[in-house]
Amino acid sequence: MEAGLFTANNVWMMVCTALVFFMHTGFAFLEIGLTRQKNTINILFKNIFIITVGLLMYYIGGFNLMYPGFAEGSSGILDFAGFGIAAPENGMTPDYADGGYTWWTDFLFQGMFAATAATIVSGAVAERIKIGPFMIFTILYVGLVYPIVGSWQWGGGFLSTLGGDDAGFYDFAGSTLVHSVGGWGALIAIWLLGSRIGKFGDDGKPRAIPGHSIPMATAGVLILWLGWFGFNGGSVLSADPTNTSLVLVTTSLAAAAGGVGAILLSTILTKNLDLTMFLNGILGGLVGITAGADLMSPNEAVAIGFIAGLIIPLGVSFIDKIRLDDPVGAVTVHLICGIWGTLAVGIFGAKAGADQFLYQLTGVGAAGAFCCITAFIFIFALKKTVGIRVSKEEEIEGLDIHEHGMDAYADFRMNQH
Template sequence: MDVNYLMNSLWVMVSAVLVIFMIGGFIMLEAGSTRMKNAGHIAGKTIFTFGLASLVFWAVGFGFIFGDNANFFVGLSNFFYGGAELDLALNSSVFFLFQLAFSGIAITIALGGFAERAKLSVYLIFTVLFSALVYPVVAHWIWGGGWLAEHGKQDFAGSTVVHLTGAMAAFAATILLKPRIGKYNKDGSANNIYGHNQVFTALGVLILWVGWFGFNAGSTVSVDAGFFGFVALNTNLAAGAGAVAALIISWVVLGKSDIPTILNGALAGLVAITASCAFVDTWAAVVIGFVAGILVFYSARFFEKRKIDDPIFALSVHGAAGVWGTLSTGFFATPELATVGKPGLFYGGGLEQLGVQAMGVGVSGLYAFVVSFAILAIVKKVIGGLRVTEEEEIMGLDVSEHGSYGYPEVFLTSENQKVSS
């Protein structure tokens, strides 16, 4: 068997494992960024919804993205994928698993907008429908040879396909679910609802940062010329620049180097470089990450002032940074690296590629938002509401949805003390 085929397969398999392990990063990030009474729920529902999304991707998602007999909207074959070899330079089952991991990340991002107030049943229903009707459609348009691909849309590893799509679904959820109890006062001012463990959040960010090497560098799906190393370098530089920029802007505006902002800055840099990591020079990766670090700070403040309660900052980290990252190739893509589309504005390409990028952002984001909103609105009508009761929300979803605490020693000791007193 061809050595290059085997090496490609091994590299992409390792990358798939890294991307799947990012689910662990999201568990730590979301649990740490929210309150202790919901930590077990967040961990459990994240594992379960990834498993559910995997089954949906196997049944229909892969076929809608990469199937033959495609139209401008979706592909129409390879449903219930059984391991058949495709015309690829690596093992097809490995490629399938790699793509499945991306689908799992997209729904995990989307469900961040539901945090601390949605019914478990809503998570489950939305996971099935998003994984079948939202993510695969956008992915086909850009990665599966759809109409945006024909226009030369540049999105190497998914600033639009994964991150913006997930963020727009989260946006629909935050609007329909409305803010958490206690987030806003009657005069419209916002209260900080602090996450219970910044160490968890930081560890989650680090796991995501490491996993991103599979996410971006793995998207080369090849070991040829070691190009994945260049992609990884750009990825790391953008993350570092995003963290530094977020630290600086928070220090300047707030007078303190805010830890959640720094962590969001690193993630924003990673999200932003995801579209362009294979198309831009290293200096541009630093610029892209730095701008993302500043953007995420102001975006979070923008949404909070408009009473959009986004507990894990999905709209800012994955949405605003995803938009910027997708547009950035229209500025910085070089003639040597632009294997898809055309060079950016700063390399003599004019406004054409920037226009394609803007069109892709607009259409993909609008589709993800409208369909996600419609799904949730219908679910709300059918099951009688998306949100747990006020009593259940105050109690915490660990107990109200699962009947046990994520931190039993803390809560049970507290309850025993109340009884004994």
């Protein structure tokens, strides 16, 4: 391989790494905007903690847990290549990863993905979880659960070889391996945590708890859309012009179609042009296309995104009906649309077929079972030992002042009185 092409590939992957990192700004803005002002510091603290500790956990062992180099004949379920990230002899040469990037770029790009799973949980449990137990959960979930599930497909584990070497479960950039992993954790967490005070009335009907900055939430979604160019575009694992350009087109079309699908159905159901549904529809489209962005035609991308958009108002309504409180719609966006996008690989695109659909379903089931069991063990243990829910007084007055001793906006508490 020419040195210039190797350098170009590596530079593209580093740009994508930066874009995925920037997505954490989008997640933070979205979560802040859709929740109340009195909990802003708490949400920002959680997001910064997830990035810093998530990257360190991936360095300590997560990377080698996710890419352990399963031995021939292995079950492909669990293996570990050791602590740290010492580069192999060919790690800085075109012999590594077919010349797509260096070992160091590989680690950093994958490390940016790792923290995303816990960020998804952060939004779902906003405004009522104790910060200490959440930090412990983040360490365990990012350090163990995410890389183990990822190893099953991206690390050459059992899901990647279902049906033979040329078949298997397929998840291009993580509709299941990233988004549903976070979504399953979020689902278990909000079930064990309970709803915010005032979310459900005595009649059991859900009540809206408006966020304090919809402009900030909108900015967050636009930042996430931009970051998805790195999330999906980088998953080509090189700067290959044909594949990268196709992936960026399918990603953008699915996002646009998701937004349109969500606002159309939401308007029909509520007779109201709800911007938050529009925003979550865009995210649903992005999550939906992530599993098969490199396999779909533009028409198929639009269809996948549009259906994901339709899922958004239906999913949000369903979560409310079963009396689960998800302030930012994380379970609908990341779990339900993640499942849809994963199954769509067996319905649309280059791999469509009954066998592939079954492989996709197997992957969804395996990841779901493992994530639910581990998340339940972690959170239930924390609930029974240190407790996971702040007191009623703390929730009413805000987590910022009680958990952190400060306000996000200097005049906030003055204006309350």
